Amino acid sequence: MDACNTTVPQGLTIVRGWQNGSKLKAAAKAELQALMGSPAMRAEQDSRIDKKVTSAFNMATDWAASAGGTAAPSKRCSAGSSTSSPRTVT
Numbered sequence: 758m759d760a761c762n763t764t765v766p767q768g769l770t771i772v773r774g775w776q777n778g779s780k781l782k783a784a785a786k787a788e789l790q791a792l793m794g795s796p797a798m799r800a801e802q803d804s805r806i807d808k809k810v811t812s813a814f815n816m817a818t819d820w821a822a823s824a825g826g827t828a829a830p831s832k833r834c835s836a837g838s839s840t841s842s843p844r845t846v847t
Contacts, residue, residue: 814828
């Protein structure tokens, strides 16, 4: 989290320290895999995804109404509900 809570140049220095060239060091990779697979991270991702989905749906609804129609969520997602699978770091 240190890399997220500092200036961009300092954050980049921290992140670059996790790498050997273009590859993640084993310890950094394991830590990121654990973080990205955690329930807390998934909940944070879902929260942010839900906000984006809701915003996009509201904009689509406004656009459709201005064109005399209505907007409906696709079969792949519904406003306010994210159901994508967990992310993994490889």
